[in-house]
Amino acid sequence: MTAHFDTALSKGTLESGDALTPRFNEDGLIACVAVEADTGEILMLAWMNAEALQMTIESGxxxxxxxxxQCLWKKGETSGQIQTVRRMRIDCDQDAIVIDVTVGGDGGACHTGKRSCFYRDIELGGADATRARLVTNAR
Amino acid sequence: MTAHFDTALSKGTLESGDALTPRFNEDGLIACVAVEADTGEILMLAWMNAEALQMTIESGxxxxxxxxxQCLWKKGETSGQIQTVRRMRIDCDQDAIVIDVTVGGDGGACHTGKRSCFYRDIELGGADATRARLVTNAR
Structure with missing residues (x-):
């Protein structure tokens, strides 16, 4: 089963219209950023195909x-870190999504056990950017 | 000129190490989410190649x-919406970046004139997810 979404007929309807016409990439995927609804903390960036997008909208x-x-992935199905969607946004050219979520289980999102996948800062201002160091942050 | 970043030698160093070893996709790109540093508002999702990543780290x-x-793009070069990077994070498997930025010019990020590219909500709970409506939000 593959969900079918419409395609925008013009740049105007894509950017200003009220129809969901997601632009999946050549692999049939769209980027999705999950944000903790109460704190605004960015938890993870993952990918949805048409079916995942449809199921997210339908199920919340x-x-x-x-x-x-290479399979559909209900986040938290094994870990308990179910993400309940409070709000869903799409960007100007409809190729990126942001979801505000509340998280079940231990409240985390990362498979490493960290709360957020973004648990390391890139050190800025070093002599050689391609050798920049990572510093684990408090999260 | 193409910047060269190292590649992690193991999943352990990729996920737990202190070396920046970004994983670019097959097009040589890595996703980057820009967040307004003071408010936490998600402004946009864009892409960096190795050179853009290097220049971002070096120049701030x-x-x-x-x-x-299909070219390197210094955000704000024409619009004045220069993004000064206050903080930069990378995720567990080093294929996504978040930058906290302060924005020059009118403070916006979207080419449509909106402050954030995510100016439309996807309506949840409709009868048919593939026909979900978009609602322009306050931003």
Missing amino acids: TAHYWSRSR | TAHYWSRSR
Whole structure:
């Protein structure tokens, strides 16, 4: 089963219209940023295919496409870190999504056990940018 | 000129190490989410190639790769919406970046004139997810 979304007929309807016409990439995926609804903390960036997007909108629970496992992925199905979607936004050219979520289980999102996947800062201002160091942040 | 970044030698160093070893996609790009540093508002999602990433780290000003124009893109060069990077984070498997920025010019990020590219909400709970409506939000 593959969900079918419409395609915008013009740049105007894509950017200013009220119809959801997501632009999936050549792999059939759209980027989705999950944000903790109460704190605004950015938890993760993952990918949705058409079916995952449809299921997320219908169920109100975040579904993604696992690129490593090549399968539909209901986030938290095994970990308990279910993401309940409070709000969903799409960007100007409809190729990126932001979801505000509340998280079940231990409240985390990252497979490493960290709350957010973005647990390391890139050190700025070093002599050689391509050798920049990472510093684990408090989260 | 193409910047060269190292590649992680193991999943352990990729996820737990202190070396920046970004994983660019097959097009040589990595996703970057720009967040307003003071408010936490998500402004945009764009893409960096190795050179844009290097220049962002070195200069402290956001550079991207324009997929439409196929060129390096110093954000704000024409609009004045220069993004000064206050903080930069990378995720667990080093294929996504978040930057906290302060924005020059009128403080916006979107080419449509909106402050954030995410100016439309996807209506949840409709009968048919593939026909979901978009509602312009206050931003």
